[in-house]
Each structure stands twice: as C-alpha cells, then as structure tokens.
Amino acid sequence: MYESKNESLLHPRDFTYRIFSHVGLALLVVAFTLAIGVLGHLLLEPVEWHDAILNTALILVGIGPYIVPASVMGKIFFSLYSILVGLVFVATLGLVLAPLAHRIIHKFHLDDDDD
Numbered sequence: 001m002y003e004s005k006n007e008s009l010l011h012p013r014d015f016t017y018r019i020f021s022h023v024g025l026a027l028l029v030v031a032f033t034l035a036i037g038v039l040g041h042l043l044l045e046p047v048e049w050h051d052a053i054l055n056t057a058l059i060l061v062g063i064g065p066y067i068v069p070a071s072v073m074g075k076i077f078f079s080l081y082s083i084l085v086g087l088v089f090v091a092t093l094g095l096v097l098a099p100l101a102h103r104i105i106h107k108f109h110l111d112d113d114d115d
Contacts, residue, residue: 005109
C-alpha cells in the first residue's frame, strides 16, 4: 500500500489523495460505530430515534450520555459500547495519522541514503 524506502517520495497530489482516503475510511468507521450505538439504544431503551442519536453521539465524542439507561441490559450495553468507543478512537487516530507518520519516516530514510 505504501512505497518502500527504496522508492522516491510520493507526489504531493497523491499524498493528499492518500490523506483524504484515510480520513474517509476513518469517517466510515465512526459512522458504523455510531450506527451500532443507535441501534443498541433503540432496541434496549424506550427512546425516540433522535434521542438515541444524540445520546450515542455524546458517548462517541467522550462527553457521556444525555439520557442515562434505565434497564439492566441498556446499562451493560453502554458499558461495553463505551469500551468499544475508546478502541475506535485509538484505531481512527492511527488510521488518520498513518500516512503522515509514514511520509516523515520515509523522508528520514531518503536523507540517510544521500550520505
């Protein structure tokens, strides 16, 4: 997927495309995670769809729930969902920063070859 250290540095236009593709993939992961939370909220708690989206989005960004779940299954689901959200945050951060980190490391390797 990425160029090896023996290849030249990627053209800035192609690098921009790579960044946008990684950000797009990260947005898909976040949307999928939001959908899981909304569906779980709708199935386990007696709330409207707009309240489920609000509550799940607030959990997803780390603020916490707007409506505290009342049922035992709802509480267990949101406990596990909060753990999932933490893992998704780390994964999407890595997904977005991977092209930039690769480019920096690749640039350092190109500088080493000049010596």
